[in-house]
Each structure stands twice: as C-alpha cells, then as structure tokens.
Amino acid sequence: MRPFALDHAASTAEALQFLDDGATAIAGGTNLVDLMKLQIATPERLVSLRRSGLGDIAQDGEGLRIGALVTNADCAADMQVRENWPLLAKAILAGASPQLRNRATTGGNLCQRTRCGYFYDTSQACNKRDPGSGCAAREGFNRIHAVLGTSDACIATYPGDMAVAMLALEAVVLTQGPSGEREIPIAQFHLPPGDDPARDNVLEAGELITAVRLPAPTGGVQIYRKVRDRASYAFALVSVAVDLTMNEGRIARCALAFGSLGTVPWRDPAVEQVLIGEAPSSALFAKAAEVLLKDAQGFGANDFKIPLAARALAATLNDATRTGKA
C-alpha cells in the first residue's frame, strides 16, 4: 500500500469539495482497501464518507430513498425494505458475509469492481487494470466470466447481488457532482466494457452517489435466486432476480434481472415480453431463456453458464408463478 492522506467529510458538500480536489471516496472500504493493498488503486488522498450524512433510509413519496452510506446489513434489516421490496433484502443477504455486510455500503456496493482473478493479479495482462495490456482471462481460466455483453477487450462480470435486485426494481441512482445533480436509472449506471473496460460505470470524476431511490412497491412475488459454488460466501455463478404478478393464471407483469451472467447487471425487456400475458409452462420458460441467451458466448470454462442460466431462469419462474398463483 502506498502512503495516503485520509480526511473525513462532515457533510455531503464537504465530501464533494474533497472529491473536487482529487480525493477518492472511501465508504466501507471492503473493496477499495484490497485494491490499495495490491496497488491496483493508488489514491494519494482518501475522503471517508462515513460522517457525511448519507446514512439514512427515508420514505420518498411512495418509494424509498436509501442513503449511499446505509450499510448492506442495515438495508437488508430495514422493515420497509423487507416488507415492500423483499427482493432487495434477499439479494443483499445472499451476498458476502455478515462481517462484510456490516461494513459494505449501498454506494460502495454499486461501485465494487470485478472479481476476475487476472484483474487482481498484477503479473497478468488486464485491460481493465492496465488499459492496452490485453485480457489474460479470455483464453485463461474464465469460469466466473460473462457470457453476455462481453467485448474483445474484457469479459469480466460486475459480480454483485444488490444491484441485480435494484435493476429488477427499477431503482434510480442519485448523484451530485461538479456538474450538479443527476438521476441515473440503474439500467444505465453500469457500463459494458466495450473498448474502455477500465471504466465500470457512468460516474464522472468528482461525482458522488448520494442515494438510491426505489419506486413504489409493485406488490409482486419477489425472488432472488443465487446459484453459486457453495451455500454461502461465494459470488454468484448466475443469479436471477424476479418481481412478478400473476393474474388469472397468466403472467401479468414481470421484471427480470440477471447477475454474473453479463458484464453488467443484465435486463432484457424482450425476455419479459415473451412472458407477459402468457400462462406459465416449461415451454414458455425455455422460450424466454432462448431469447435471453441468443447472443450468449462462452469462453471455455464458462460455457456452462449458458445452460445454467436457462435452468436457473426456469426454476425461478416456476417458483414465482406457483407462489403467485397461491
């Protein structure tokens, strides 16, 4: 780790000031500190957001406003979240470990970097870490990598769970920065790698996530299904977030998002269109999977994610449509 200066911002305005002066934001530190130890991130100045007044969960019209500094543990335990947006609580609790969730924050979680092993190993070529150096994962051990949204430059996933639920819930990321306030629909927040994989999301220099806003509850059946290599404390191989309403035996409304399948949290309206208005059946689920995966491309070790996604989708829809009927 390189020597660095640490300041504590006492307000959002102060935090923005520090960021403007070139500081890097640190929230829970559960990702950033690891990156600093490996010198993948080498900030000279850090500004801690912990005292910047962004730690509240508040009603926002019919929706909910979750401060950027709300910890994952607090968010998942919040009564309003659990009652009205259970998908979010379930997704958060499926992630990491209790110790990590106690530190990790809403804003930090959205900005967490990939878990690609080559990204964390500075002896290896990686366009995300070292633009132009190449991508060692493409022809290497890429079991955890993406099959959708990849580019020649990078095939890494956004690995998190929380954002996948937020995508199905149509959350909005609220930011403040040098050019004022922005409301960014979460579907537009993360960036696929394209030819600039170093950039994970649309945040500009000096821009701060202040909160995430959830729209009014849908009242739908909400399931977060995380498929992983062990029962807990492992990143998803594929995850499925569903928020679905049944009406007279048919799927009336449906939002679906996928984690660790694409380079970004993945949502495809065409998949939902296949389902809406139809009666659930294994054939219907298979058709939805076909649409979802029509452009999917494996890289060897991750080929299995394609059939796995189809099956995880079928299992989740089967669950949700049965529960919805009851």
Added chain:
Amino acid sequence: MRLPLADMYNTPDERNLLDTMKQGVIGKPLDRPEGPLKVSGTATYSAEWKIDGFVEGVLVLAGIPQGTVKTIHRDPVLAMPGVLAVLADEAMVRRSVQGTAGKAPVQDVHTVDYFAQPVALVVAETFEQARDAALALKVDYDDAQVPVAFDPESPDAEVEQPSDEEPVVGGDLDQAMREAAFSIDVEYHTPGHASAAMEPHATIAYWEDDHLILRGSYQMLAYNVKEIADCLSMPAKKVRIIAPYVGGGFGSKLGITHEAVAAAIAAKALDRPVRVVMTRQQVFQTVMRRSETRQRVRLATDAAGKIIGLGHEAHVSNLPGEDFAEPVTQATEFLYGGENRLLKVEVARICRMTAGSVRAPGEAVGMQVLEAAMDELAEAVGIDPVELRKRNLPGKVPVEGTPYSSRMLVEALEQGAAQFGWDKRKPAPCQTREGDWWIGMGVASAARVNMLTLAEARVTLKADGTALVESDQTDIGTGTYAILGQIAGEMLGLPISQVKVVLGDTSLPPGAGSGGSFGAISTGSAVMRACEAIREKLAKHMESDADELEIRDGMASFDGRERSLVELLDGKDIAEVGSIKPGKTLKDFSQASYGAFFAEVAVHAFTGEVRVRRMTGAFGFGRVLNAKTARSQCLGGMVWGIGSALTEELAFDTRDGHLVNHDLAEYHVPVHADVPALEVILLEERDAAASPLQAKGVGELGICGAAGAIANAVRNACGVRVRSFPLTLDKVLPHLPDPFASAA
C-alpha cells in the same frame, strides 16, 4: 536419565497399562487447557510476539514461470522510505521442505522453478513500507529456453516412476478382468488442493550471538531446526524454535518454507529481529500443494461379488527432482481383497509450486476415488454397497500376507448404517424428490495408515505433587496439550488440574511433531514411558511393585498402605525422559485406522447444486485418548471431505502454471452453511501393536473416503455419476434428468 526400557517398539505392549490405572481421566471428553486463551484471542501466535526492534520483510514473487534472475534493480528500492535491505541470497529456498526431510530443499532464488516462486526479500522499518517496496522492485529475467510443462497431461511433461513408491503387483489383473463375472474399469480425476490453514506461514527470526531463534508457525520442530540449520550451513544445536501455538498446518508446515529462511538470513544481515509473514495469496502461490490426480480403477469380482482383481493406478505431478509423489494407493494396498492386483503411482514433472503432504496425503484423494469406484462396482454386481464392502475384507493383506493389528471396519459400517438409517435408502437413483431437490444416500469406508514415529518427552513429578510434561511437540489446534496431560494424569494418578503441559520449544526433548496423525500416539507414548519410569521410582519409595502401585488424586496405595505423593517425594522432584522409536510392530502388522461414512445429499433438479444434508461417521482408531478432541478431529476431517467432494479446487492457468484462485474468496473451503449436522460415532478399540497407549492415529481419518460417500449419494439422488472431483454444478448439470418431466 534415559529410560532403561527398550525404546524401539518391537513387540506389542499387551500390558495395557492405561486401563489398569485408577485416575480415570484418560479418554474423557475434557476441554483443552489452552482453549480459553484461543477463543479470547490471548494465545500468542508466531507473528504476534513483541520482539524489541523487529523490522518487517516481504517476499517478492517471480512474475515468470521459468528462468533465471538476471538483474535485481535494488537501488531505486533501497532509496524508498524505510527500506533497509533487498536480499536475494543463495541460501534462500526455492521450494518448501517435504515433511520429515530434516534437510534443506532446493535453494538459491536466482533460478525460477515455477510461477510466483519467491526471488527476493525486501526489508523495511514498517510492513507497509516493505510491501510497497516489494511491489516496486524490478527484476529482469532470462527466460528459460527449454520447453517446460505446466499441465500434468501435457505431452511435454516427463513421466517417471517415483523412487520411493514401489508398484504392488500380484497375480494377473488383466486375466482377472477378463474372467470376472462383474467388473468396472473407470477413470477419475481429483484436483490440486491447498492446505488452507487459518494462520498464514509466519516467522520472527533473531540472533543471539551465533544462535538463531525462530518464533514461527511450523508443525515438526525437531525436523525444522535441522532444515533451517542445513539451509544456513550451521549446526542444528545452535537453532532454537519456539512455537507454542500453531494455527493449523494441514501438511503445509511439516517442513519449513520460504519465509523462515528469508527471515533468518535478513536478521543476520541486518543484525535485527526480522518478521516475515506471508500473505494469504503468497501462501497459496508458494507453499505445498496437493497434487491433482488421474486415477484408473479396475475392479473384478466373481459371481458372488467377491473381488478377484483390483487395479489402482495414479498419475500425479511434482516439480522435477522432488521425491514426493502423492501416495494415492496407500490404503488400497490393504483395504480390500483380490490377489490379482496392480497398484502404482507415476509422477509427471511439471512447473507448479512443490507438491507435498496436504491433509492425509494419499488416502484423502485415493480413498475417495476407490470408494466411488466401489459404489460403481456394487451397482454392477447388484448388491448393497455396505454388503459389498463387508464381503471383501481380507483376512491378511493381499500379496504381502501381513496380519492386521486391529480393524473395526465391519463394526463401523454396521453401527454407522444403523445410526444413519441406511435401511431407508432406495437402491435405484432418482427415487426421492423434495420440491426442486433430489435426495440420495451414499456410503464409503474410511481407512488411513497408522504410523508411530520417533519421539521423546520429559515428565517431571514435582515435589509439590504436581506434574510437568515437556516436549517440542506442537499443538496445531488438535488438542495435544489436552491429551498429553491426560496421559500423564492417568499414569501418575493426578487430576488434570495438577498437570501442566509445555510444548513447542526445541530446548525441550524432541517430540514427533504434528503430521500424519502420528503426533498423539508417538509423543503420547513417550510421555507414557516417562511416567512409567517415574512410577518405578515411586514404587521403590513405596516398597512396592510398579505394576501394582495404585495412584489416584495424588495418593499412592499398595497392599493396604497409603501415602501421598508429596510425602513419597520428600522434597525432591523426579524427572524422566521417555522415548519411543518405531520398531518391528510396524512391519509385523498392517496398521491402520478404519471407519465408515454415510452421507445424505440434495441435488437441485434444475441447477445441479449439491448440498450435503447430513453425514454420519463411525470410526475405530484404537484407544480414544480424549473423546472431545477425537470427535473434533473426525468432524474436521468430514468437513474437509465436503470440501474435497464439492468445492475445493486449485485452478491453474495451463499457459504459465500460475494459480488463479489464490485466496479464500475464490478457493472454496466449506463454510458453515455447507456443513450440516455431522454425527460422529467413536468405537472402543485397543491396539497394542500400534502403540503402548493402545491407540492409533485419528487426525486425518475423517477425511479419508468422506468425499466418496458424498459422490455416491449424488449418484443415488439424481443418477449422475461424476468422475471428476469436486462435483461442481457444471459437471452435474448436463446429465440431470429433465427437471419438469421428473417433478414429483
């Protein structure tokens, strides 16, 4: 004051002394005395000692797979704040020392044998300065010109017969296969494993004149002093190691490794104490791995399911020049019958970090495959897999003809089956579905060779009537403090509160060390013999026969007379050193610990995820020295079995041999949620051939075969037979029945 008793263990000690003693502490499920220190964080582990003025060293790892170091650009790094030295010494080690080697491994870090091999040590005033400088150090290499193999299956890999692994050949296996009523011929794969001990390898080294002192995390101190001394070309008696607490080793600390030698060299060069703690990633990248294996198993039976032919051939790997080859077939030699047999191991020479002992070398991966193959055989023959095993236990070791010292495998299978409810298993697969999950059951035998090794211990019966047990034996978290105290307490008739055990310091008599499940019985036997010698002296004071002297709660009695130990000692301590050496009993008898595993698993009908729902293990390993610590060892073994079956796998990049998943986030050991209710049955057994304690090793037994039971349960649940461990969902998925069609 060496014991007059012949210390070679040549004839079984049938006196069974421990059972004739009166204190009643042996075998009891007593808490470990150091437990409160450990759970309160006040037990001081190696890296935590506050040694005045110590500085920090960080290892620099090679960024190439093979070659030689041309230039180390020291100057820019030496100019960095706090940096004291950049060392790349010829005495620094390239590889880890194999268990019980007692000598230096391959040295000189100017040559690179495998990716991420340590090539230098940077020392600075603070850890962060040293780490920063280590990352900044630029090293130029000459790449190797010879083509090397990074993959054991690569055609470039040279394949050899290991020097110390003689094939076992008997009869004609091919013919037996041809003539068999039933047979299987299957190939399995197991991946490489990391030891993954909780405490990373760590050493603080300092010199007092020409004496070297190491506070470090190692398993076998008596060997480790020799290894470090050999590395530094100095006499072993000038090296002292202090390691009272070791946070797990699992084989990776049997021999010393990079950080210890580097710390010693740096401490000398700087004339200051130096601490080197490996990072988690460095531990994964540079210390012992377990070799991956490819195993071919052939089993042939007659019409009644009796094995007439058995073949077990393994392909493993190691660096060129390493003697160690994963002894995959070790338990196959004696477990089942079949005089026509071929057992052999071959080793491919590849460039990955040293392969060595990791958690039950041999049986851990050999038994899980053999036991999965036995399940396939049971299916082929069409009999219950428990019955198949019972039918095939030979009276003597096939080919060799050696008798068994003791073997409670039938009892383990029967009691385990009863407790588990094996009778509820449906033999055909895909019979039980609960919601989205297929449910199935599997069984496997457990077997692990028993070893007795050289050990000494000193016991002092103090004039105040308390006892002190001393040895350099380590306690790596297994309960050694507890059991050595119990042996002495039982033999000397003292409650456990009156016995103090001091371990992990090479200024004390050399114990066996912790490894191969032999620490308890070997050092325990030495403690017992020291106590015997003390009893001889007490008997003289008492004018009695040692065998008839009864001592309990510090009161000695004989022939109606009773006197307190304090009175008998009359102000004088009695100190005796006891010792044991392996002798003829090891050759005259086939010695092993046995058991059986029963597992129930659930397999997700859609995704192929496998979860263990419950597991029962029944084990016979001679005398149980402490029912609590023995049970814990069995539980731990079964947890590793779950890991081996379902999650653990070292993932190498076959282009350069570098390890991709080098931390505990990506190398998946089982977490709490993966470990269901585990049940352990301890069988009462006495084995005089194994040790004077009548005990055998238990440390590793719980892993030896466990993964096989789980794989067999997966087959029973969903019909999928996976011949490649671990059974990750990608291997199960393609073979699952249609989840909708088969829904109950």
